[in-house]
Amino acid sequence: SSHPTRRVDYGNRGMTLEDDLNTTNRYYREQHIALIHKKPTPLQIVNVDYPKRSAARITEAYFKKPSTTDYNGVYKGKYIDFEAKETQNKTALPLQNFHEHQIQHMQQVKEHGGIAFIIVKFSSNNEVYLLDAQFLFKFWQEQQDGGRKSIPKHTFVSNGFLIPQSYRPRIDYLKAIDQYYL
């Protein structure tokens, strides 16, 4: 048995982090502040129909594991790269939210002189933090060495930036970039 249509539950707060980031990035583009896009979801296309008088229709495809992060672009001449995650967990971000490939990707970003970070929303109290990728690498390594399987909330509080939320832009994360990286 299968469920033909997925209903998306946006929760009490209305918008998802992804919606808010898309709106923020559109604002940054329209205001000529930065050029940052979400990448399309990677899919494995298996079958395509080419009807005579209408658009090509994909009839079989599957989600692929992403080999990079979801967002990248350019700001003040700098290459920007990040992954966004939302959690219901009140005290930590579970590392199972990331794939090995994404960690390696962010390590390479830094190696080549780019700026890499994560944006994490703790849904329970609607706080959004920016945290430099070095902290993710540290906890990822510790997990591989048998340590804890999450990044504690206090790491975000102590080493990250609480991003102010407002109407336009919704999540002004470039403020944190200005302070932390530039």
Place this chain on the structure above:
Amino acid sequence: SSHPTRRVDYGNRGMTLEDDLNTTNRYYREQHIALIHKKPTPLQIVNVDYPKRSAARITEAYFKKPSTTDYNGVYKGKYIDFEAKETQNKTALPLQNFHEHQIQHMQQVKEHGGIAFIIVKFSSNNEVYLLDAQFLFKFWQEQQDGGRKSIPKHTFVSNGFLIPQSYRPRIDYLKAIDQYYL
């Protein structure tokens, strides 16, 4: 009536430009030279099946017009962005290969201090050129003012770089970046 499976004709030369660029980018990543990826094809997903004991299956989706270019990444701290095109035309690259959105995207890349260019393969004689996006902008503008609908081959010869092709990497376009931009 419809044709359920598309057969892809790779032509006499064997590999497509996209294949060669993917191989080249993998080489650049593995050798720690640069971090450049092709973005996934943007799709509009209409219907997804969630079978009980197997992977989610997309049963209806359509190709979307891309709002950005196909390739981006970071090289020596610089943001890199480009579009790749292949043409059978011997004397010019038809501008119909581009969308307005892609032109605007490349203009914004330059505005924010990134490096934007096109890589074009003239299949008839297997020549591959890198051309800075400024030339594309000029011909795009001229077309909108009623001018020619293509970029002449001699613009590539005079103002672009003929990219040397070999086994590893197949299409060493970063050589042109070093000479032209850095």
